[in-house]
Amino acid sequence: MFRTALRNVSAHKARLLMTAFAVMLGVTFITGSLVYGDSLHRAATAEATAGYERIAVDVAPDGPQAGGPAGIDARTVRTLAKLPGVAAAAGRVDGFAAVADRAGKLIGDGTSSQGGNFAPAADGKDPAYRFTEGSGPTGKDTIALDGTTAAKGGYRVGDTVRVGTDQGAASYTLNGIFRTDGTKLPSGGSLTLFTGATAQKLFLQAGRYQHVELTATPDTDVTRLLSRVESVLPKGTSAVTGARLAQIKANLATHDSDTMSQILVGFAAVALFVATFLISNTFTMLVARRTRELALMRAVGATRKQVRRILLVESLLVGAIASVTGLAVGTGVAGLLQALFAPADAPAAPLVLTPGTVIISLLAGTLLPMVAAWLPIRRAMAIPPVAALSTAEQTAPARAGSLRTGLSAALAVTGTVTVVYGALTTAKDARTVIGIGAALTLTGVIGLIPLLSRPFVTLLKPLLTRLAPVHGDLAARNTVRDPRRTGATATALAIALTLASGLSVLGASASQYLDRATTHALSADYVIKPAGGRxxxxxxxxxxxxxxxxxxxxxxxxxxxxxxxxxxxxxxxxxxxxxxxxxxxxxxxxxxxxxxxxxxxxxxxxxxxxxxxxxxxxxxxxxxxxxxxxxxxxxxxxxxxxxxxxxxxxxxxxxxxxxxxxxxxxxxxxxxxxxxxxxxxxxxxxxxxxALTVLDQDGIRAQDSSGIGEQLNVFYALLSMALAIAALGIANTLAMSVLERRKEIGTLRALGLDRAGVTRMIRLEALLLGTLGATLGTVMGIFLGWALGRTLQQSVVGYELVLPWGRLGLGVVIALAGALLASFWPARRAARVDIPAAITAQ
Incomplete structure (x- = not known):
């Protein structure tokens, strides 16, 4: 059976190419997402914990000290420095410090603009910083900058730099440029070093430190050192080892990377779900084309179970080959994901391919084709061998689709009612109700698309026949010839457009609300805000x-x-x-x-x-x-x-x-x-x-809405993978349709239809499929966007539904353009059909 399945895959490799490519795309996406997440996780952990190996123990107050001076006094620092096993005790003061470039603009966004003190040891060096130019600050009017910030501002040693803090802004002379680790400089941030006295004046108070870093002498046991430190600490102060601090920082640093990884995996799952329809459609057509072959195998002694196994092994082979390819390509795509989504100043992340990623990717790519092919195979096995051998093409006996249609209609109605109820209710779990209703509605509509395709094509047929009388009529007839195939092809596109349209509606409505909420009540010319939300x-x-x-x-x-x-x-x-x-x-x-x-x-x-x-x-x-x-x-x-x-x-x-x-x-x-x-x-x-940003009303509007726009662009980019797979589905359906209709196309050519006419007919079929999927997806997206928006109206006064016709129209245009592009190869193949060979084909 395995040899037979292998020969069949080899014999039908051209027909299975699109299916394998769709599986490969889905596996590529999920592999890239997992590798990207693991790589970013490891890089963030490495950056956040870099440098803590030099800290044996860190001492800090337990919390704000009411009624007394803040921080740790210099006497405690001197006491700690004299303990056995302590090589050095460096008092640290940290705070907000924003650096301006030569044009006076803030470098960075202010959220990670840090300032600190240069704490030299007896040798005049601070082990936390490695200077590439100059040295640490030596007076109240001098500073040092990290290398990245100095490069962004175009600064060299000796230049004058404007720095803003919570105490105001001042100009300083740049005394040195340094490198440091994640304990001092967050990714994408800036770090300005002042002298100890200046930093205390700016960030705390004279003679006080926020925490103390202790380095140990060689061969010192850190646990014992921690006990000695705790024995001399004043009340309200505690100590922790550098290793424990590194663990805490690692947990905090990986939160954002974990969130992005989960979002990417979610969209990868959508892409694989869309690919399921392409795979199922392909195997439906392949099995239908091979009805006589399968019947002959049954007639010469093969059992139904054996034939089923052969077909399942074929799907397994296709999935395995596509999965291995997708795993390799996805690992490379992870580097592209880093370039797209990782911050510009994020640490370089070596690609991490874990055994878990390999197992998940291979399982998803091999099992998905088998699951998607099960129903077409089951239907084919229902055809009696004698009936299959008697004609050139047979289909599985259908029961008028009454059960499927009735169940799908019930799901669609139930889901719609559930969504409307969730939108109109004021319950706290309204969004959960809408989510359940949306799943039911989408499932029902997927089942009803074959039924809806005929009236939809009938509605568009007058327009097609007006544009191209003969070709439009042929395209319309061919589109509704197999409603299930048409429905499965349009479904993939509908799912992608549903998500894109729903996001567009929510994004446009939220943007308009934020615009009105932030500027409607404002009469002032300017709003002054601190950088970084401080x-x-x-x-x-x-x-x-x-x-x-x-x-x-x-x-x-x-x-x-x-x-x-x-x-x-x-x-x-x-x-x-x-x-x-x-x-x-x-x-x-x-x-x-x-x-x-x-x-x-x-x-x-x-x-x-x-x-x-x-x-x-x-x-x-x-x-x-x-x-x-x-x-x-x-x-x-x-x-x-x-x-x-x-x-x-x-x-x-x-x-x-x-x-x-x-x-x-x-x-x-x-x-x-x-x-x-x-x-x-x-x-x-x-x-x-x-450190202060002066915004007019346009600036406030742009600042408040920029986050929504950036998030939507990321989601649109991710959804493009589902759209690409949907386009492959259209190309595959048309290509298989051309193979099935080879004799018909040859007859049309013999009757006078030229190559351009055949090409036009196939392209019109693609546009009909694209229009069906885009229309259903856009309508469902608007409906779900309205429902989710209604839940916001309960808590957000002034939120109103906004239909972004431009974005919605652009989505439809992109879907139709993708369908048209997908038809090029099938149309070219149909136009080149050999007329004599096609007419005599069985």
Missing amino acids: QMTAATTEPLKKLPGATYSPLDQSTAYRLGGVSSVLTGVDPAHIGQLLRYDVIEGSLDNLAKGQIAVADFKADQAGWHVGQTLPLQRQNDKPGSVTIGAVYRADEQSDLMPSITAPDSLIARYDSAPTTHAILVATHGGPSRTALAAVTHALGDNP
Whole structure:
């Protein structure tokens, strides 16, 4: 049986090529995803733990120290340095430090902009840093930069560098350029070294350190050293070994890589699912073409079980060959995935091919064809040998498809009702309900596509016959000749378009909501935000006092309040100017009451707590003495808005309870409105600080929506694999159809249909298949996008359904273009059919 299956695969290798290629693509994708994830995981672990081998023990406070000085004092550092087995004790101070390039722009995005202290040992070197140019900082006006940041900024030793911290911005002389490890410099970040005294002034306070790194002398037992360290530590301080720190850092560093790997594997599963339809369709056509051959085998003594085994072995061989090829190609594609998805400054990751990846890829690629081929083989075995030998082509007896059609219709209706129920309900598990309904609907529609193909083609037939009377009519008839084949081919395309359309609808709706939520309530010309999503201090607004004609107000957030027994966050504003900077849609009361020491509350907050204008509420922050405050206004607000506060309070009230509130944004209106001159004036007034970003409304809109656009582009790129497999399915179906209709095509040629006419007919068939799949996929995608969007409307005020006609149309155009490209080879093959040989074929 194995030899027979091997000969059959060799004899039908051209027909199985597309199937093998589809399996190979799916295995390539899943192999590349797994190899990429493992490689990135190992690289992130190596980077995060690099350098911890030099740290024997690390000492740090257990947490914030209330009522006392922060950090560890210099006396403790000296005590630790004198312990037996300690080679050196380096006190470390770390904080936020943003570096500007020569144009004054921030280098990086600010999320990993770090500053630290240079802590030289007795030999004048700090073991954490290896200098390639110059040396460490030697005075309060000097710094050192990591090599990557210096290269991005175009800096050399001796240049002047502008650096911004939470204490403001200043210019420093670059004294050295260094390399370091993952303990100090996160991937993609920047690191600025200051002298110890300067770093303490900027990030902590004089004479204090955030933690202490201890290096051990040779042959020192780290466990014993840890015990000696713990015996001399002051209260509220603890120690941990460098090995334990490395383990903690590794766990934190691999979270993002694990998430991306899971997303890629999910899309690889979609690609394999789409490939299932291509494989099943191919084996259906292959088995139908070989009905007489299989019947002859049965007639000469082969049992039904033996024939079934031969066909399953054929599918196994195809899957095995494709899997091995996909495994090899996928390993190489992992390098491409690193280039596409890994951050530009991410560490170089050697490709990691684990035994688990090999097993999963080979199993997926070999078992999938066998599962997909089972139903066509089972149907073929139902044909009696005598009936198969009596004609040139037989099909398995069908029962009018009533059971399949009825079950599919029931699933589609049940799924649709479930999705609608999930969309309209307010339950917390609404999205789970929608997910279950979507699976049922998709399954039902897949089963109904063969039934839907005939009326769909009938609907489009007048358009085809108007464009090409003869060729359009032939294409329409050929498309509906085998509804199951047409349905299986269109299904692959429909699945890909469903996902792409659904993502487009959700992305467009979310982008419009974010645009409205962030800019609708904004009257100010500019919003000042700290880089990297950090918080500012009240001192940041001081330079704006010197800006002529400017009106500004910080949004000072103060937490840990109990207002009317409800945990609350108060946002302090300048009562005199906030009405000119934010559009408050006041429902009840007046915003002028802020000047009287009263507060204004967002409608959703008032509804949740049952508050109203004129009500006096008890107010207490942490352990302060209790007080009270009166509600002076209620206004409409979006609970998800980044700018509009839930509780607006006068800054004088905040100052009474909180001496150091954090500021997440400063609103500024300039004299004469926004302009390049005004933007430059605001930036200069802030000290040309790279740690602060000055955004106009367009900048805010771009910043808030950029993340959604980037994520959608990644998902579209991943879905392109499913679209490619769907296009292969169309090409394979048409190619097999040409083989089945060889005699028919030869007869048409003999009757006068030229090669161009045959080519046009095949291409019109491809367009019909593409249109059917694209239409169903787009409709289902819009439906599911609407349903998921409805769940957001319950918690996101102002979210509305947006249909991105441009993106949806582009998806349909891409699908049709893919179908047309897929028809080139089958059309060319059909046009070159040998007329005499085709007419005499059996």
